[in-house]
Amino acid sequence: MIKSCHLVCPNNTHDPIPLPDREAVHVGRSEATRCIDPRCSRKQLEVTADWWTGEVTVKQLGANSSAIDGIELEKDRICKLSADGTIYLLAGLYPQKVKFKYVRSPKSTNTVTTEDPKNNLKEKKRQSAKRPASDITDSGQEAKKPRKSDTKDNGGSNDVDTKNDSANTTIEEDEEDIKLLEQKLKILKKNAAEKKFTFTSDSQDVPSKNGQKTILTGGKEKAAAVESPKKHSTQNSGSGSSKSPSAMNTSAGSGSTGKSVQVTEGPPATETKWQQFEKLYVCTRKGVMARSKIAGFDIDGTIITTQSGKTFPTHSGDWRILYPEIPGRLKKLHNDGYKIVFFTNQLGVSRGKTTIEELKTKFSSVLDKLGVPAQILISTGGGVYRKPARGMWDFLCQKANNGVKIDINDSLYVGDAAGRPEKWAAKKKKDFSCSDRLFSLNIGLRFYTPEEFFMFQKAAPFSLPEFDPRAIDTRAPLLDPPSASVTSKSQEVVVLVGFPACGKSFFSKTYMIPKGYVHVNRDTLGTWKKCVDMCAKSLREGQSVVIDNTNPDKETRQRYINCAKTAKVPCRCFFFTATITQARHNERYREMIDKSHQPINDMIMNTFKSKLKTPELSEGFKEIVRVNFVPKFKDSENERLYKQYLLEK
Incomplete structure (x- = not known):
C-alpha cells in the first residue's frame, strides 16, 4: 500500500511540503512556505508525522508565538495536532494543514485524507482486517508499524505470506466494494443536484x-x-x-x-473557493448551498470581537467569538433552511493597513470555529459594494446564489452598527455608525442587533441620519419662491452659495451657460483673483456672469458684488439649501457613478460649514433665491442608487 503525507496551505499559497514518515521537518520563513514575515523564524516549527498511526506532533522553536486552531503554543513544548486541525506559523497567520493520502490499489484513484474522518475510519478498519493479528493490541488499538530494522528473523522465514490466496481474495473483494461505493456516490451526487x-x-x-x-x-x-x-x-x-x-x-x-x-436549493459547493470582483472578494465555503432564505450577518462586533479587549485587533489572530451562543444559533439557522452569509466592510485593505491574504486567513479560521457552511462577501474599498449601499446584497442575488431567487420576507440581517446612542445600555459606547441598520433598510430586510438576536435583549433606541434619500421628490419646485427666474434678459452677475457637491455646477451648466452666461469657477481658473478678473472682463464685454464657487462668507461674495457695482449691473444670489449631510450623500453618489470623479474629503465640507454665513440683501444683492436640490437621473438604476442610504453615519 502506497502512502504519502504533506503539509498544505488551505489558501493554496505554496506547493505541498512533504512530511516523511516519523522524520522531523522544520518549517518557517522560507521559499517552501512563501512566508517572508521577519517575525517568523526559518525554523519556526518542527512537525513530525507518523504515517502508521496518523499522529502529528508540533513543536515551536521560534521566539514568536505559533498556534494550533487559534490557541497559541509555548516554545519547545510538543503538542498533538487534531485530525482536521490547522497549524499557524504565526498566531492567526500562514495556516497549514496536514494531509495523509492512502492509495488502496494501483487500479483505484480514490484517496483518503485527514479531512474525511468517515473514509479514514473505513480505511483503518480495512487495513486492520488485512494485517496480521500481531499488529492489533488487546485493547483494540492499532500498534505502531515496526521498522524493518526492528523485525526479528524467526527461523529465516517470514510469518506472513503476502502472496497467498486469501490475501488476493481480500483485495478482489475490496475492489468490488470500492466499485459499489463509487456507484452509490454517483447516485447521491445526482440526487443532491436535483434536490x-x-x-x-x-x-x-x-x-x-x-x-x-x-x-x-x-x-x-x-x-x-x-x-x-x-x-x-x-x-x-x-x-x-x-x-x-x-x-x-x-x-x-x-x-x-x-x-x-x-x-429550491442548489447543490452544495464541493470545495472552498475565493473569487475577486474588482474591490469585492467572495468566499464560498465547501458545503454551502444556494437557498431562498438568507440569514445575513456583519462580522466584526457581531460575530467576533478582539481577544485583547482593544477596539481594533492588534494582529490577525486577535479575535474570539463574541457570544458562546453564536455557533449553535448559526447551526440551527442552517439546519432550518437558511443560507448563512456574512457581509463585511474592510476599507483597511485599500488603505494598506491590512492585506486580503491576512483577512482570508482570519475569516477562514473564524468559519472553522463556527463550524457551519457559510459565504463571505468582503468590500475592500468604497463604491457600490461598501455598506450601507446594497451592492454586496445585489451581487449575492444576481451572481452568488446559483440563480435561486431570494425571498426578502423570509430573510434577515444582524449587525452592530445600528445608530445607538451613548449608554444605550450600561457601560455601552455609542455605535461607531449606523451602516448595518441602513444596509438592512436599503434592502428591506428585518434587522436585529447582536444583543437582540443572540441574547434576546429588548430593542435599544437609535437614530437615523437627518437626510433621508428615500424622501427626495424629483417633482419638487427648483426655486423658492417658485416665481423667481433662473436667468435674466438683461446683463447681471449671479453669485452661487452652497456646499461642495450640492449641485451648483450642474445647475450652472444646465440652466445658465446655455443662455450665454460666462462660467467663473476657481477649480478651473486656480485663484480667487483670476476669478475676479474674469468676472470684470466679461462684464466689460457686455456678458452676464455666474460665479460657481462655494462663496461661504460676506468677504468672498463682496468681491463680485463690487464687480457688478463697477459695471452698473444688478447682482443676485442663488443660495443652495442642501445640508452638509445631503452634500456628503451627493458626493458619495458621484464616486459610485463616475470613476473619474475626484473625491471631496470631509475636511473641505467641514471648513465650508464653519465659514458659512447665510447671505442677506444688505450685502448688496438685488435678490436672494433659494435653490432646492432636485436631482435629474439618466436612468432608473441611477435613481434607485441615489435613493439608498449611502452614508454610514
Missing part, C-alpha cells in the same frame, strides 16, 4: 414514482412538482418586519398561515 426541499407546518416528504413529492399535511396529501435547482417558487408565509428574534419562527418555512413554502 428540492418543501417545508410545511408538521409536514413530511414522501417520495413518489412520478417525479413529484407528496407532502403530508394534517393527513391530507398534496403533490409538488420537482423543479430544477435554478427555478424558484415561494408562497410567502412571513409576518413582516415586526417579528422579534425570540418570536421569529426559524423552523424552515412554517409560517402563521400554515401554507407550504417551496424552497
Whole structure:
C-alpha cells in the first residue's frame, strides 16, 4: 500500500511540503512556505508525522508565538495536532494543514485524507482486517508499524505470506466494494443536484414514482412538482418586519398561515473557493448551498470581537467569538433552511493597513470555529459594494446564489452598527455608525442587533441620519419662491452659495451657460483673483456672469458684488439649501457613478460649514433665491442608487 503525507496551505499559497514518515521537518520563513514575515523564524516549527498511526506532533522553536486552531503554543513544548486541525506559523497567520493520502490499489484513484474522518475510519478498519493479528493490541488499538530494522528473523522465514490466496481474495473483494461505493456516490451526487426541499407546518416528504413529492399535511396529501435547482417558487408565509428574534419562527418555512413554502436549493459547493470582483472578494465555503432564505450577518462586533479587549485587533489572530451562543444559533439557522452569509466592510485593505491574504486567513479560521457552511462577501474599498449601499446584497442575488431567487420576507440581517446612542445600555459606547441598520433598510430586510438576536435583549433606541434619500421628490419646485427666474434678459452677475457637491455646477451648466452666461469657477481658473478678473472682463464685454464657487462668507461674495457695482449691473444670489449631510450623500453618489470623479474629503465640507454665513440683501444683492436640490437621473438604476442610504453615519 502506497502512502504519502504533506503539509498544505488551505489558501493554496505554496506547493505541498512533504512530511516523511516519523522524520522531523522544520518549517518557517522560507521559499517552501512563501512566508517572508521577519517575525517568523526559518525554523519556526518542527512537525513530525507518523504515517502508521496518523499522529502529528508540533513543536515551536521560534521566539514568536505559533498556534494550533487559534490557541497559541509555548516554545519547545510538543503538542498533538487534531485530525482536521490547522497549524499557524504565526498566531492567526500562514495556516497549514496536514494531509495523509492512502492509495488502496494501483487500479483505484480514490484517496483518503485527514479531512474525511468517515473514509479514514473505513480505511483503518480495512487495513486492520488485512494485517496480521500481531499488529492489533488487546485493547483494540492499532500498534505502531515496526521498522524493518526492528523485525526479528524467526527461523529465516517470514510469518506472513503476502502472496497467498486469501490475501488476493481480500483485495478482489475490496475492489468490488470500492466499485459499489463509487456507484452509490454517483447516485447521491445526482440526487443532491436535483434536490428540492418543501417545508410545511408538521409536514413530511414522501417520495413518489412520478417525479413529484407528496407532502403530508394534517393527513391530507398534496403533490409538488420537482423543479430544477435554478427555478424558484415561494408562497410567502412571513409576518413582516415586526417579528422579534425570540418570536421569529426559524423552523424552515412554517409560517402563521400554515401554507407550504417551496424552497429550491442548489447543490452544495464541493470545495472552498475565493473569487475577486474588482474591490469585492467572495468566499464560498465547501458545503454551502444556494437557498431562498438568507440569514445575513456583519462580522466584526457581531460575530467576533478582539481577544485583547482593544477596539481594533492588534494582529490577525486577535479575535474570539463574541457570544458562546453564536455557533449553535448559526447551526440551527442552517439546519432550518437558511443560507448563512456574512457581509463585511474592510476599507483597511485599500488603505494598506491590512492585506486580503491576512483577512482570508482570519475569516477562514473564524468559519472553522463556527463550524457551519457559510459565504463571505468582503468590500475592500468604497463604491457600490461598501455598506450601507446594497451592492454586496445585489451581487449575492444576481451572481452568488446559483440563480435561486431570494425571498426578502423570509430573510434577515444582524449587525452592530445600528445608530445607538451613548449608554444605550450600561457601560455601552455609542455605535461607531449606523451602516448595518441602513444596509438592512436599503434592502428591506428585518434587522436585529447582536444583543437582540443572540441574547434576546429588548430593542435599544437609535437614530437615523437627518437626510433621508428615500424622501427626495424629483417633482419638487427648483426655486423658492417658485416665481423667481433662473436667468435674466438683461446683463447681471449671479453669485452661487452652497456646499461642495450640492449641485451648483450642474445647475450652472444646465440652466445658465446655455443662455450665454460666462462660467467663473476657481477649480478651473486656480485663484480667487483670476476669478475676479474674469468676472470684470466679461462684464466689460457686455456678458452676464455666474460665479460657481462655494462663496461661504460676506468677504468672498463682496468681491463680485463690487464687480457688478463697477459695471452698473444688478447682482443676485442663488443660495443652495442642501445640508452638509445631503452634500456628503451627493458626493458619495458621484464616486459610485463616475470613476473619474475626484473625491471631496470631509475636511473641505467641514471648513465650508464653519465659514458659512447665510447671505442677506444688505450685502448688496438685488435678490436672494433659494435653490432646492432636485436631482435629474439618466436612468432608473441611477435613481434607485441615489435613493439608498449611502452614508454610514
